[in-house]
Amino acid sequence: MRTFKVLLRKEFLQIRRNSFLPRLIVAFPVLIMLIMPLIMTMDVRNVNVAVVDLDHSATSRRIASHIRASEYLSFTVATSDFQLAMKHLEKGTVDAIVEIPSGFERDMAAARPERISITANAVNATKGSMGMQYLVQTISRTLSELKAEKSPVGAAELITVQNRFNPTLNYRHYMIPALMIILFILICGFLPALSIVGEKESGTIEQINVTPVSRFTFTLAKLLPYWLIGLFVLTVAMCLAWAVYGLTPEGAVGSIYLGAILFILTISGFSLTIANYSETMQQTMFVMFFFIMIFMLMSGLLTPIDSMPAWARKITVVLPPRYFVEILRSVYLKGATLAELWSNYLALGIFATLFNTLAAVTYKKQA
């Protein structure tokens, strides 16, 4: 027990003495939580629209003014020459063209109008399709307003839409739990592995290996500081999410921490296994990086697993972050409980046991 305390004290001393680590541990979560949610947004804004108004009627002006008023669309060019608008689209100064045919208002009254045409630049598929939808919504709202004014009875709204769990469809609320997981992967995945391989590189691990200290004690003392740091970082990230974005977990905080502990155990066991096979820090970095890329892109962190092809969905079953993503998002946004998410906790528990056993088996005090 005394040996363990001494090893632990040494570990903390080394982290504190490191010129870079303490700063990283504090600055990293703050930066990620403050800056990334603002950047990582799929909301499409500033769709530049050119209006080719051939009608010059009250209706066409009404449409134009609604486009001008939209917070997603920005009215850039007004012209009556479609070819000119097309040139803008080609240059990229305009993302979409709305063409209102001449005589549109008159024809609308006669109930056989020529159609309004929308031409969009779809190089960026998301921006293209989302921008188009905004435009369609804006124009149809204008048209139904006009209709309502003419016949006070009005057309009844046929569809109502309600977004449960994330009522404002805020992409940030979807991303913040994912960012917390990225923090975990980097801090609890990279740092312990680098620390162990660092001892290999400097030869100090040899000096430890000739002492009676067991490999279990040594490894546990190596990992415990990073587990604590991981939980500290999670707490900081959760506080920031609440203070800056007003996002608090709908479900129990305890179930988040339980998931976090299981996930930390998994990812640190994983990184230990890699450290056991590497001789240099560079090697560790590259191998870790390879897996982290897969974790980030395939665990549903950034893109939903449900929209992946079937074979890819099968692969995600063996990716531990997938289960933690599920836990964190469900607890945060839906207020899911432990009982509902038990299979995810179980999966993480199995991975934690698996990777730590693997790490213990592959660690050799002798060669």
Place this chain on the structure above:
Amino acid sequence: MNAIDIQSLSKRFGRVQALDAVSFSVGKGELFGLIGPDGAGKTTLFRLLTTLLTPNSGTASVDGFDIVNDYLSIRSRVGYMPGRFSLYPDLTVEENLDFFAALFGVRARESYDLVAPIYKQIEPFRKRRAGKLSGGMKQKLALSCALIHRPSVLFLDEPTTGVDAVSRSEFWDMLASLQQKGITILVSTPYMDEASRCDRIALCNEGHILGIDTPNDIVRRFDAPLYAVRASNMYALLSAARRIEGVAECYPFGEVHHLVTDRGFDPSRFLGQLNELDDLSIEPVVPTIEDIFIKWMKR
């Protein structure tokens, strides 16, 4: 009982036979030197005896404990100082010493009398980080840490490599005083001149032991006449001397060339045969450990 007993110990790394059936033993309280060039297998032998490696074949025991089966018992009773400085550079001198004491379950104070003669010299810098010490001070700290748990056998792998001549001499004085306290010391060095400070030495090369004896007796086993020759053009002398009849070997040795000859060799005739070389001289010399090493290596 011997402090170290080695029976045909072999270790292979892939295709490289690092140690090939090495056998020898070291008595209790002996200062035993392993002398050999880089790649002789010295470090491999140390790593086997300190239980960092397991042998492919053969057995060895340290302090009566088998290096494979009783490796845990060995770890608590040997001190190991690797060739490369491997203490924590970001911990201070004092912290390193306390840390290693604690890993062996002792307190630094309890062994102070043993380490004091060495540690006293670096004590003024006890608050300095180990990484910021000079080479000689690092070596003293490493030795202090290796001694902190009062080991009965001390393994020192090339402790004087990269250390200045004065510190090297001081270091051997320290080893002599540790030996006085009953500690068995196995030390390796590539410097032949340090061999004379050991009780017994083993000359090794390419995983083999060439011979074992006391430093004085080992040179007596040099059984051929030996001369030092010199001339103004040393290179021409080397190739010319090798062609003379009766010369078994001629090799550069510091400022002169050493000449190993047959029994019936006549120095004056040698001078006559090479009279085209300027300032040629020849004189008999006493063989050194290096001479015997070169002789055995070619055997």
